Amino acid sequence: MWFEFKVAWRFLKSGKTQTLLILLGIIVGVSVQVFLGSLIGGLQQDLVNQTVGTSPHVTILPENEIPRPLVVNEDKYSRVITFASSTSGINRWREIEEYLNEEEQITEVSPTIDGSGFAVRGQKNLQVVMRGIELDKADGIYNINENLVNGQADIGGNNIIIGTELANELELQPGDTLKLNTSGGVSDRFIVRGIFDLGSKELNSSWIFMSIRRASTLFNFSDQISNIEVQISDVFASDQVADQIMNRFNNINAESWQRNNQQLLTALQSQSSSSLIIQIFVIIAVTLGIASVLAVSVVQKSRQIGILKAMGTKRKRVGIIFLIQGAILGLTGSILGALSGIGLSQAFVTFTRGATGDPLFPITINPTFILISIVIATSAGMIAASIPARNSAKLNPIEVIHNA
Amino acid sequence: MPNMIETKNLIKVYGKEVKNEVLHGINLEIKKGEFSSIIGPSGSGKSTLLNLLGALDNPTEGEIYLNGSQINKLDDDQLADFRNKNIGFVFQFHHLLPEFTSVENVMMPNWIGDSNNPDQDENRAMELLDLVGLKGFENKLITKLSGGQKQRVAVARSLMNKPELILADEPTGNLDTETSTKIYDLLRDINKELDTTFIVVTHDRHIASKTDRVIEIIDGRIDKDYLNSPEHEYDNFENVAPKYCFLCGENVIK
Numbered sequence: 001m002w003f004e005f006k007v008a009w010r011f012l013k014s015g016k017t018q019t020l021l022i023l024l025g026i027i028v029g030v031s032v033q034v035f036l037g038s039l040i041g042g043l044q045q046d047l048v049n050q051t052v053g054t055s056p057h058v059t060i061l062p063e064n065e066i067p068r069p070l071v072v073n074e075d076k077y078s079r080v081i082t083f084a085s086s087t088s089g090i091n092r093w094r095e096i097e098e099y100l101n102e103e104e105q106i107t108e109v110s111p112t113i114d115g116s117g118f119a120v121r122g123q124k125n126l127q128v129v130m131r132g133i134e135l136d137k138a139d140g141i142y143n144i145n146e147n148l149v150n151g152q153a154d155i156g157g158n159n160i161i162i163g164t165e166l167a168n169e170l171e172l173q174p175g176d177t178l179k180l181n182t183s184g185g186v187s188d189r190f191i192v193r194g195i196f197d198l199g200s201k202e203l204n205s206s207w208i209f210m211s212i213r214r215a216s217t218l219f220n221f222s223d224q225i226s227n228i229e230v231q232i233s234d235v236f237a238s239d240q241v242a243d244q245i246m247n248r249f250n251n252i253n254a255e256s257w258q259r260n261n262q263q264l265l266t267a268l269q270s271q272s273s274s275s276l277i278i279q280i281f282v283i284i285a286v287t288l289g290i291a292s293v294l295a296v297s298v299v300q301k302s303r304q305i306g307i308l309k310a311m312g313t314k315r316k317r318v319g320i321i322f323l324i325q326g327a328i329l330g331l332t333g334s335i336l337g338a339l340s341g342i343g344l345s346q347a348f349v350t351f352t353r354g355a356t357g358d359p360l361f362p363i364t365i366n367p368t369f370i371l372i373s374i375v376i377a378t379s380a381g382m383i384a385a386s387i388p389a390r391n392s393a394k395l396n397p398i399e400v401i402h403n404a
Numbered sequence: 405m406p407n408m409i410e411t412k413n414l415i416k417v418y419g420k421e422v423k424n425e426v427l428h429g430i431n432l433e434i435k436k437g438e439f440s441s442i443i444g445p446s447g448s449g450k451s452t453l454l455n456l457l458g459a460l461d462n463p464t465e466g467e468i469y470l471n472g473s474q475i476n477k478l479d480d481d482q483l484a485d486f487r488n489k490n491i492g493f494v495f496q497f498h499h500l501l502p503e504f505t506s507v508e509n510v511m512m513p514n515w516i517g518d519s520n521n522p523d524q525d526e527n528r529a530m531e532l533l534d535l536v537g538l539k540g541f542e543n544k545l546i547t548k549l550s551g552g553q554k555q556r557v558a559v560a561r562s563l564m565n566k567p568e569l570i571l572a573d574e575p576t577g578n579l580d581t582e583t584s585t586k587i588y589d590l591l592r593d594i595n596k597e598l599d600t601t602f603i604v605v606t607h608d609r610h611i612a613s614k615t616d617r618v619i620e621i622i623d624g625r626i627d628k629d630y631l632n633s634p635e636h637e638y639d640n641f642e643n644v645a646p647k648y649c650f651l652c653g654e655n656v657i658k
């Protein structure tokens with residue numbers, strides 16, 4: 001192998017311009033590949049993070065989501081039925097919570113009582129979602145403490161915390177009182193203790209956190225709760241986890257973020273496949289480039305091949321010389337290409353920072369992906385070399401020796 | 405003395421559809437240590453014969469024995485191995501690898517033969533370059549050498565694997581007379597010192613007249629085959645295929 005390697009190396013070195021050009025081609029190809037892969041990977045991870053980072057992956061709800069008649073108003077001419085989607089909550093929630101806490105892949109469990117109503121201050125009357133939580137448990141999902149922009153995260157007694165949008169709209173500061181009316185007709189005054197920014201305008205303008213106990217009396221839930229929110233370690237296992245929970249307990253429904261975000265996932269998938277197609281074409285271009293350069297090289301070096309054969313080099317070894325050239329080109333080209341792709345990604349991150357100084361484009365550099373790129377480019381180099389290698393092996397030494 | 409080369413009724417046909425029989429049954433015996441020359445008009449089949457003797461090509465019919473072993477039944481890879489171990493070549497256009505230095509070119513046969521003693525190989529290559537008068541040029545690239553120097557490197561290379569047989573096809577064909585004589589003298593010295601068998605194809609009457617034996621080929625047949633006494637070079641000169649003007653390279657009758 002040493003002999004073949006030495007000759008391959010000299011052949012490449014002697015055709016410097018040619019070697020450098022094809023190396024450049026491979027470098028450009030692989031760096032585009034690495035850059036594109038990192039950018040798309042980063043964007044996708046960011047999208048997924050935004051979708052599931054601070055939200056439940058699986059939500060456990062009571063089963064009877066079927067609307068049932070709540071109020072029936074009948075007179076001579078018409079019949080008006082008001083439906084309620086769900087009045088009863090989850091009864092056995094402590095048992096379920098205990099089970100969830102035991103499960104390995106489940107990282108956060110937060111029992112919640114939800115209710116809707118209105119926040120009233122002065123003339124303003126805004127629709128809100130009141131969420132009764134246990135602060136330390138919900139914090140695991142929503143990072144409430146971290147996302148608090150004003151006041152403190154205190155939801156004891158009649159204390160509540162509200163979002164930034166709602167606070168602005170109603171001109172509320174920590175310490176102010178706020179009247180809340182539930183859709184069930186109950187009304188009470190609460191003290192705003194803290195203001196949070198969960199990163200979503202909708203949540204910031206409508207969510208109000210209070211203690212689960214306070215919500216229980218406010219919405220008259222006695223020993224039930226409305227749902228249990230869960231986060232899991234592998235976000236893409238949410239379907240399986242939801243199914244597992246549903247199989248384990250009766251009368252509940254478990255919703256996964258994946259099922260609720262089919263469209264997003266489909267979009268991500270088609271993005272991945274178009275990225276894959278681009279990568280495949282880059283590989284094809286690189287392979288063709290190496291193949292054509294080596295095909296020319298076999299013709300250029302036919303005299304040398306003839307001499308080597310006349311001196312006793314066997315057919316196979318002559319072919320190996322060209323395979324090694326392909327491997328050297330593929331390997332050095334792809335390593336340099338990967339490095340320049342990483343550099344390009346870093347430069348991109350550095351130069352496209354937003355006003356806050358955070359990168360606009362999150363880029364994920366995945367070592368496995370880069371390694372795979374290098375392996376593929378190197379194998380492509382050898383595959384590309386195999387045809388010229390076969391041609392070189394066929395060369396007859398006397399044909400070559402005959403001519404000057 | 406045992407025979408270095410023995411051929412029986414060698415026939416070579418080129419071409420598949422249009423058959424062209426170039427050698428019509430060559431029977432030849434060459435003794436160990438003999439320094440022979442092959443002469444003849446252009447296209448008579450000299451190179452074809454030399455290629456067969458050098459295991460570079462297989463005959464269409466007939467048998468070849470080199471140093472007692474039959475080589476005309478070997479396949480490509482076996483022939484390659486045989487050449488590497490037993491035969492040295494010197495070609496008209498030196499045929500060195502321009503990507504390598506002198507000493508690397510000289511070592512090439514041993515690299516190909518997977519010799520596992522690089523230090524010893526390099527020492528031998530250095531000695532051989534010294535022998536052909538190229539001390540100091542060992543690490544120069546081939547492209548930096550003159551025609552005569554290249555041919556000396558080629559001679560050194562042909563000696564590298566200590567072959568018992570060296571075949572040279574017009575080794576001085578594109579060198580001036582003075583350089584030709586020097587290369588020839590070098591081959592002669594090696595022949596005397598190492599008892600290496602030489603067969604030299606040449607167009608040069610001076611060279612042919614200095615060899616032990618002259619084999620003249622015309623139209624694919626051995627036309628004449630006679631011994632020279634090298635001491636009487638000038639007497640030989642007129643005998644050596646007087647019909648050809650070798651230096652003209654054409655079949656001009658004088």
Ligand SMILES: Nc1ncnc2c1ncn2[C@@H]1O[C@H](COP(=O)(O)OP(=O)(O)OP(=O)(O)O)[C@@H](O)[C@H]1O
Nearest residue numbers: 399418419424426445446447448449450451452453
């Ligand atoms: N590889 C080949 N394929 C087909 N025909 C060939 C081949 N090599 C040689 N010939 C033919 O065989 C004949 C003998 O060629 P050869 O090269 O042996 O002659 P030569 O005596 O060496 O001539 P020269 O003195 O010009 O070198 C020529 O007619 C040539 O055209």
Ligand SMILES: [Mg+2]
Nearest residue numbers: 450451452573
């Ligand atoms: Mg010839």
